[in-house]
Amino acid sequence: MIDSAVRIADLKQHAGAIVTVRGWVTHVRSSGKVAFVVARDGSGTLQAVLVKSQVPIASWEAFATLTQETSVELVGEVRADARQPGGFELGVHVLTVIGTSPVDYPIQPKEHGVDFLLDNRHFWLRTPRQTAIMRVRSELEQAVHDFFYARDFVRCDTPILTAAIGERAGLFSTEYFEEGTAYLAQTGQLYGEALAASLGNIYTFGPTFRAEKSKTRRHLTEFWMVEPEMAWYDQDDNMNLQESFVRYLVQRVLERRGEELKVLERDTSKLDCVREPFVRLDYGDAVALAQSKGSDVKWGEDLGAPDEALIVDHHQRPVFVVNYPKEAKAFYMKENPADPRTVRCADLLAPEGRGEIIGGSQREDDYDKILHRLTEERLPVEAYGWYLDLRKYGTFTHSGFGLGLERTIAWICGIEHIREVIPFPRMMGRLHP
RNA sequence: UGGGGUGUAGCUCAAUGGCAGAGCGCUCGACUGUUAAUCGAGUGGUUGGAGGUUCGACUCCUCCCGCCCCAGCCA
Numbered sequence: 062m063i064d065s066a067v068r069i070a071d072l073k074q075h076a077g078a079i080v081t082v083r084g085w086v087t088h089v090r091s092s093g094k095v096a097f098v099v100a101r102d103g104s105g106t107l108q109a110v111l112v113k114s115q116v117p118i119a120s121w122e123a124f125a126t127l128t129q130e131t132s133v134e135l136v137g138e139v140r141a142d143a144r145q146p147g148g149f150e151l152g153v154h155v156l157t158v159i160g161t162s163p164v165d166y167p168i169q170p171k172e173h174g175v176d177f178l179l180d181n182r183h184f185w186l187r188t189p190r191q192t193a194i195m196r197v198r199s200e201l202e203q204a205v206h207d208f209f210y211a212r213d214f215v216r217c218d219t220p221i222l223t224a225a226i227g228e229r230a231g232l233f234s235t236e237y238f239e240e241g242t243a244y245l246a247q248t249g250q251l252y253g254e255a256l257a258a259s260l261g262n263i264y265t266f267g268p269t270f271r272a273e274k275s276k277t278r279r280h281l282t283e284f285w286m287v288e289p290e291m292a293w294y295d296q297d298d299n300m301n302l303q304e305s306f307v308r309y310l311v312q313r314v315l316e317r318r319g320e321e322l323k324v325l326e327r328d329t330s331k332l333d334c335v336r337e338p339f340v341r342l343d344y345g346d347a348v349a350l351a352q353s354k355g356s357d358v359k360w361g362e363d364l365g366a367p368d369e370a371l372i373v374d375h376h377q378r379p380v381f382v383v384n385y386p387k388e389a390k391a392f393y394m395k396e397n398p399a400d401p402r403t404v405r406c407a408d409l410l411a412p413e414g415r416g417e418i419i420g421g422s423q424r425e426d427d428y429d430k431i432l433h434r435l436t437e438e439r440l441p442v443e444a445y446g447w448y449l450d451l452r453k454y455g456t457f458t459h460s461g462f463g464l465g466l467e468r469t470i471a472w473i474c475g476i477e478h479i480r481e482v483i484p485f486p487r488m489m490g491r492l493h494p
Numbered sequence: 495u496g497g498g499g500u501g502u503a504g505c506u507c508a509a510u511g512g513c514a515g516a517g518c519g520c521u522c523g524a525c526u527g528u529u530a531a532u533c534g535a536g537u538g539g540u541u542g543g544a545g546g547u548u549c550g551a552c553u554c555c556u557c558c559c560g561c562c563c564c565a566g567c568c569a
Contacts, residue, residue, distance in 0.1 A: 092532090093525040112526075129519095144529075164520060165504065170530045171518060172506060176561050231567085248569095273567050274495070286569060366565075408569095420569060465569030479569095490561085 070104035072149045075139045086131045096124045109135050109151040120156040130162040183494045193321035194482055197314055198470050204313040205287050214262045219249030231272030245270035251448050253290035257459050264289040274489055278478040279416055283487035290461035296405040296423040299460035300381055303419055304339050311335045314473050327475040334378035341381045347372050363389040370414045381407040392434040394422040415472040421462025428452040
């Protein structure tokens with residue numbers, strides 16, 4: 062801070078005092094000899110009142126020049142006023158313009174189209190709904206760390222620039238000195254497995270990149286993922302942890318970000334369902350359920366988004382769909398001893414048509430089986446040498462999962478499209494601002 | 495990539511083959527308590543682009559472009 066300016070949110074602690082507030086103008090109103098400036102500073106909004114006969118001429122003239130988003134410094138008396146949302150207003154003694162703002166500021170206090178707002182994302186982020194979302198996002202990120210710290214998981218940062226490993230979907234590539242092509246990581250999981258053999262329980266939390274040409278409300282090309290990896294956890298332990306984790310995240314936002322959820326007009330009763338045990342539905346039963354509701358999905362196929370919606374709507378709470386067919390899932394998932402056609406995995410489907418927010422599995426720990434799967438998938442075995450070593454030198458039962466941060470935020474906040482829950486979304490056809 | 499939709503003033507939208515409009519914004523004016531203040535006046539257009547049909551096209555047709563929704567891929 063430049064000096065002892067007061068944050069708007071803290072004004073109630075300064076009732077009756079003369080304080081300095083700095084912020085940006087959102088509205089101006091005038092009634093001839095009384096003028097009103099509404100300003101925000103990131104912590105809240107404040108109405109400041111200027112009376113022509115009680116302020117210096119320079120301040121009165123400065124008011125006349127105010128436009129939306131002009132940055133200002135206000136010195137005045139904090140006084141209680143029942144008409145104000147926060148209960149206080151500022152009786153201005155001095156108004157000083159810090160930075161002017163041309164009259165063509167694009168965002169008005171009215172409805173705008175999505176494309177226009179995304180073009181002006183740097184300004185859109187100044188609006189109340191967007192700041193509420195960003196505060197929930199921050200709360201969730203902190204909650205992730207608190208949850209795992211309390212359980213003695215070690216946070217490990219895995220590389221973003223990688224050689225060609227990982228999953229099958231599209232990769233962003235870039236030149237990498239004499240090493241050829243590097244790819245932006247689409248998961249930290251394989252590194253997480255190596256670290257689990259070193260530290261026991263670990264998690265990674267960072268951005269991941271997928272060059273898929275997806276244009277849905279659930280996809281970004283750059284998104285943040287939490288990926289825990291636990292030594293000596295089987296798939297049941299894994300799901301138990303996921304259930305505790307998701308329950309904690311929801312409770313944390315309900316407890317600490319109620320104001321933000323109110324701004325977002327979130328019906329929080331829809332989140333009460335996380336307190337009940339999550340449903341654990343075998344893949345075969347999930348297929349049968351979807352079929353009974355009109356889907357033509359067949360055993361062996363991955364569930365489509367409409368199938369997932371049918372399944373979750375039926376149960377009205379989070380659902381684990383467990384043990385998918387091998388062909389529908391990645392090579393590293395452990396073969397199910399009870400039914401070798403399937404693997405020991407689970408997708409966690411969030412309520413309200415949100416679809417998959419977690420994908421997880423027990424990892425294949427048998428050297429020969431995973432080598433066989435790599436070959437089957439026609440993946441370059443030589444690139445996976447270090448990964449195979451984890452099975453060769455002291456293999457171990459282990460499991461992990463990946464939680465999509467943006468999908469989780471969108472679900473908890475009740476935001477339709479995940480492009481709104483990351484400050485500067487990266488999607489097909491959008492790289493600016 | 496496939497299916498559907500859409501594109502008109504700075505923004506949000508009207509104009510169903512016959513004079514291209516409104517609200518908001520912006521400019522000027524009035525007002526000593528406003529809450530997206532109110533009231534009065536003013537300002538605003540290559541109707542996404544190219545071609546075609548027609549006496550006449552924002553409107554109908556063809557192609558192209560942008561965006562939105564859905565699907566696939568996944569978190």
